[in-house]
Amino acid sequence: MWTPILWSAVGRMRRISGPFSPQLAPSWLAVLATLALVKKCRHRIDAGAGGCPRGGAHRASRRRDATVLGRLLVSAGAAFIATSGQGVLAQAAPQAGFEPDAALIEEALTLARQSAASLAPVGARIVASAGPLDARLRLAPCARVEPFLAAGLPTWGTTRVGLRCVSGRVRWRAFLPVQVQVLAPAWTSKAALPSGALVASEQWELAETDWAAAPSPPLGALAAIAGRTLARPVSPGQALREADLQARRWFANGQAVRIVASGPGFNVQADGLALGHGIEGQPVRVRTEGGRILTGQAVGEALVEVRP
Numbered sequence: 001m002w003t004p005i006l007w008s009a010v011g012r013m014r015r016i017s018g019p020f021s022p023q024l025a026p027s028w029l030a031v032l033a034t035l036a037l038v039k040k041c042r043h044r045i046d047a048g049a050g051g052c053p054r055g056g057a058h059r060a061s062r063r064r065d066a067t068v069l070g071r072l073l074v075s076a077g078a079a080f081i082a083t084s085g086q087g088v089l090a091q092a093a094p095q096a097g098f099e100p101d102a103a104l105i106e107e108a109l110t111l112a113r114q115s116a117a118s119l120a121p122v123g124a125r126i127v128a129s130a131g132p133l134d135a136r137l138r139l140a141p142c143a144r145v146e147p148f149l150a151a152g153l154p155t156w157g158t159t160r161v162g163l164r165c166v167s168g169r170v171r172w173r174a175f176l177p178v179q180v181q182v183l184a185p186a187w188t189s190k191a192a193l194p195s196g197a198l199v200a201s202e203q204w205e206l207a208e209t210d211w212a213a214a215p216s217p218p219l220g221a222l223a224a225i226a227g228r229t230l231a232r233p234v235s236p237g238q239a240l241r242e243a244d245l246q247a248r249r250w251f252a253n254g255q256a257v258r259i260v261a262s263g264p265g266f267n268v269q270a271d272g273l274a275l276g277h278g279i280e281g282q283p284v285r286v287r288t289e290g291g292r293i294l295t296g297q298a299v300g301e302a303l304v305e306v307r308p
Contacts, residue, residue: 098139100163100176105130108147108161108176115155116180116212124184124211130161131177142168147176156180156212182211186218186239193234199225199245209239216241250298251278259286259296261306278304 100108109128116126133139144167153159160175187204201222211217218239219225229246251257251274259272275285278298285295286304296306 098142098145098165100133100145104145104147104163105176108163109178111147111149112159112161112178112180115149116182119155120182120211121184124182125208127181127183129179131179133174133176137174139172139174140165140168140170142166142170142172144168150175156182157215180212183208184211185209186211186220187222188237188239189234191236193230195230195233197230199228199230199240201226204240207237209237211239213239214241214243216243247282248280249277250280250300251302253277255302257286257302257304259288259294259304259306261308263308272304274304278302 109130112128113126116128117124120126142165144165146164146166148162148164150160150162157180159178159180161178163174163176165172185206186209188207188209190203190205193203199222204222209218218241222240225240225245228248230244231246232244234240234244253274253276255274255278257272257274257278259270261268270288272286272288272294275287275293278284280298282298283295284298284304285293286306287293294306296304299305
């Protein structure tokens with residue numbers, strides 16, 4: 001009776017646990033010991049003959065031995081469940097993914113600072129900080145990861161530094177969010193100024209500011225922009241940038257202008273008449289004294305540059 005049950009238990013253990021594992025040694029030993037004991041006294045329990053005593057003493061002995069073997073089976077099963085459960089949990093536990101450590105993050109920030117310093121003004125202070133990786137990423141473990149700068153990403157402000165797995169079962173790339181500040185002196189407003197106000201030197205002072213806070217850098221020579229008109233309100237302490245100023249109007253429609261055309265080996269100048277307002281950075285049409293219509297760009301007071 002007990003032998004088929006035990007061999008059935010062994011078969012189930014093999015199906016559940018697979019190949020032998022040191023973690024399952026206690027349960028295997030318990031079952032094998034029980035099998036040996038069953039084989040030794042099988043003639044006393046299963047056969048009911050072969051030297052076994054008859055009568056009430058025999059029946060009591062059988063009940064006692066059956067109780068002992070039953071307890072052994074329970075103990076073996078409990079040991080198997082406990083140890084095999086530990087093995088299954090150990091096998092099912094997910095392997096920890098990759099997370100950048102402090103040394104790798106500092107290496108990535110150093111790369112970002114070096115890149116920003118190459119374009120920063122002399123004496124600028126570069127400050128870089130890193131954010132977390134995208135929480136949706138599930139990166140495989142990697143023995144060695146290298147940071148890199150990807151083409152097309154900004155050097156200042158909000159940017160990213162690439163992380164590349166170079167030694168791992170799965171090669172992957174990810175991007176670490178980085179904020180780069182370029183702190184250097186720039187002209188900042190002493191007080192709030194409304195849109196349309198004229199730029200005067202007494203309204204501005206030099207102070208350390210973040211050059212990377214906007215796409216265009218702060219303006220340097222204040223004397224060159226004195227008299228310009230603000231295109232938007234400016235807050236106290238805000239650095240003055242080209243986007244804060246209205247485009248210059250170098251001349252008006254119908255005004256006499258000087259036309260300049262130059263190229264490799266030639267330089268031609270002629271007088272003409274503006275056929276539109278000369279707004280800085282915008283194209284404008286002009287008519288020469290001979291009646292020819294040309295399109296150029298306003299580059300100065302009553303000055304139009306025509307590119308061949």
